[in-house]
Amino acid sequence: MSEQLYQERIVALAKAKTGAGKLAAPTKSARRDNPLCGDRVTIDVALDATGKIKDIAHQVRGCLLCEASASALASVAVGRDAAGIAALRHEADRALGREEGEAGEPFSAFTPVRQHKSRQDCVLLPFEALKDALS
Amino acid sequence: MSFDLAALRAQFPILSQVVNGNPLHYLDNGASAQTPLAVLDAVRTYETTGRANVVRGVHMLAERATEAYEGARAEVAAFLGVVPSEIIFTGGCTAAINLVAYSYGSLLKPGDRILLSTLEHHSNIVPWQLLRSRSGIEIDALPVTDEGRIDLSALPRMLTPRTKLVSLVHVSNVTGASLDVKTVVAAARSVGAKIMLDGAQRAPHGPLDLPSLDIDFYVFAGHKVFGPNGVGVLWARPELLEAMPPFHGGGSMIGRVTFAETTWAPPPRRFEAGTPPIGQAIGLGAACKWMRGLDWMAVHAHEMALTQRAMDGLQGIAGTRILGPSSLQDRYPVVSFALEGVHTHDVAQVLDSFGVAVRAGHHCAQPLMDHFDLAGTTRVSIAPYNDNGDIDAMLAGVEHAAKILR
Ligand SMILES: Cc1ncc(COP(=O)(O)O)c(C=O)c1O
Numbered sequence: 001m002s003e004q005l006y007q008e009r010i011v012a013l014a015k016a017k018t019g020a021g022k023l024a025a026p027t028k029s030a031r032r033d034n035p036l037c038g039d040r041v042t043i044d045v046a047l048d049a050t051g052k053i054k055d056i057a058h059q060v061r062g063c064l065l066c067e068a069s070a071s072a073l074a075s076v077a078v079g080r081d082a083a084g085i086a087a088l089r090h091e092a093d094r095a096l097g098r099e100e101g102e103a104g105e106p107f108s109a110f111t112p113v114r115q116h117k118s119r120q121d122c123v124l125l126p127f128e129a130l131k132d133a134l135s
Numbered sequence: 136m137s138f139d140l141a142a143l144r145a146q147f148p149i150l151s152q153v154v155n156g157n158p159l160h161y162l163d164n165g166a167s168a169q170t171p172l173a174v175l176d177a178v179r180t181y182e183t184t185g186r187a188n189v190v191r192g193v194h195m196l197a198e199r200a201t202e203a204y205e206g207a208r209a210e211v212a213a214f215l216g217v218v219p220s221e222i223i224f225t226g227g228c229t230a231a232i233n234l235v236a237y238s239y240g241s242l243l244k245p246g247d248r249i250l251l252s253t254l255e256h257h258s259n260i261v262p263w264q265l266l267r268s269r270s271g272i273e274i275d276a277l278p279v280t281d282e283g284r285i286d287l288s289a290l291p292r293m294l295t296p297r298t299k300l301v302s303l304v305h306v307s308n309v310t311g312a313s314l315d316v317k318t319v320v321a322a323a324r325s326v327g328a329k330i331m332l333d334g335a336q337r338a339p340h341g342p343l344d345l346p347s348l349d350i351d352f353y354v355f356a357g358h359k360v361f362g363p364n365g366v367g368v369l370w371a372r373p374e375l376l377e378a379m380p381p382f383h384g385g386g387s388m389i390g391r392v393t394f395a396e397t398t399w400a401p402p403p404r405r406f407e408a409g410t411p412p413i414g415q416a417i418g419l420g421a422a423c424k425w426m427r428g429l430d431w432m433a434v435h436a437h438e439m440a441l442t443q444r445a446m447d448g449l450q451g452i453a454g455t456r457i458l459g460p461s462s463l464q465d466r467y468p469v470v471s472f473a474l475e476g477v478h479t480h481d482v483a484q485v486l487d488s489f490g491v492a493v494r495a496g497h498h499c500a501q502p503l504m505d506h507f508d509l510a511g512t513t514r515v516s517i518a519p520y521n522d523n524g525d526i527d528a529m530l531a532g533v534e535h536a537a538k539i540l541r
Contacts, residue, residue: 005488006484006485006539011539011540036496037495037497037511038496038497038504038510038511061510062478064478064481066478116484122480
């Protein structure tokens with residue numbers, strides 16, 4: 001069962017490290033901890049005048065799922081505002097089986113996490129951090 | 136080996152399960168050990184032939200329940216080498232530490248000091264912080280050595296005349312290091328401090344002789360010593376228990392209640408307000424009896440051979456770092472490691488796919504993780520029923536994780 005959890009797509013997303021690092025001059029930043037496992041995500045965003053993301057960077061001290069999720073999120077976040085990011089969260093929720101429907105790309109990569117309820121927060125932590133950064 | 140491993144394993148029905156298509160390899164004993172038939176039978180006998188409240192009833196079932204409950208107290212006392220009236224059943228190890236922090240803690244004055252260490256489980260840190268905010272005591276923490284032991288060379292520097300209690304982990308739940316109790320006791324006594332040991336990870340490895348340790352308080356949890364969860368033990372010197380006010384108020388712990396004034400029952404009942412976890416305590420008594428029936432020379436040798444096998448195997452996998460003493464000297468069978476480039480939860484998840492249960496994360500020891508600058512470790516914790524197959528499956532899983540995840 002877990003063997004399938006680390007499918008190539010998830011491992012590839014994590015290794016791609018899209019958006020990993022810090023921004024030199026972020027408009028906003030937010031940090032989220034998962035007190036249960038000690039994982040931590042810090043997200044920097046640079047926003048334009050209308051609140052749309054111009055640039056994004058993340059630092060993850062967490063597991064592969066958390067890294068993969070941060071990477072996936074960063075790959076599609078630019079150009080979106082808070083509502084646009086909220087829409088992406090629904091994609092993730094669909095991938096995790098928390099909402100009805102098919103998940104869009106790249107979040108469909110996370111469908112193997114459906115059967116692993118205890119690991120779903122790992123996928124969602126970057127979303128929580130980004131939401132905080134945009135609020 | 137003078138004990139029969141197959142016969143021992145057969146006493147644990149859960150071990151014959153299949154997990155993710157593999158035999159179960161249960162190596163998370165430090166979190167919760169499995170429970171043998173002897174314990175399950177004792178609980179079942181209580182539930183089916185003697186289920187009633189204790190102390191208060193006069194009918195047959197109440198008599199049976201009380202007898203079994205007090206019998207369990209005697210079994211726990213025998214396991215620790217003390218007398219039953221000094222044994223208090225609590226809701227767990229954490230509950231026992233909170234009891235001491237609240238009750239003994241209420242006897243302390245602002246400016247009094249408690250000495251802990253960086254190796255402590257959160258349950259031996261946070262209750263003292265709560266006491267600090269209630270009553271203005273101060274907390275000091277002994278550092279740890281590179282080997283993951285409490286650094287006792289700091290004792291003279293950190294003990295003060297205001298130090299009233301030294302509360303330390305007997306065996307670390309992260310590094311497996313065992314405490315040099317003699318040195319601690321001698322140093323603590325020189326400033327008149329009391330000594331408490333957190334025995335959560337020591338008690339699962341055989342009976343104790345508390346009088347020979349010359350300490351003041353000892354605590355452990357039922358579920359880690361092959362007993363039920365929801366029960367734990369506090370042992371304390373009788374004169375200390377006598378001086379301590381109750382922690383919880385309610386039924387069973389009173390002498391006489393009027394609205395003007397209530398007097399307290401003597402220990403141990405003073406500290407067992409309300410209906411205690413009766414079935415759990417009976418199961419714990421059975422677990423202590425079961426443990427006393429094992430040949431611990433042989434069991435310990437077996438557990439430590441498995442520890443060595445795990446450490447040797449892990450050292451053979453590139454990028455592993457073991458957190459803890461490198462030899463088996465003064466060490467118990469807990470092996471924590473980090474695998475470079477792979478997060479500990481991912482290691483544990485891959486191990487699960489091999490049927491191997493381990494613990495990953497900070498192990499409720501964040502100050503220690505901060506000290507070693509690690510987010511967490513993967514922890515293998517060994518019990519008498521483990522075998523070479525368990526260790527080898529774990530090693531195969533770690534190797535696989537290293538291969539696919541980095
Ligand atoms: C060293 C140590 N102390 C205390 C505890 C707390 O035990 P419990 O959670 O059963 O109260 C544990 C359990 O993880 C432990 O390992």
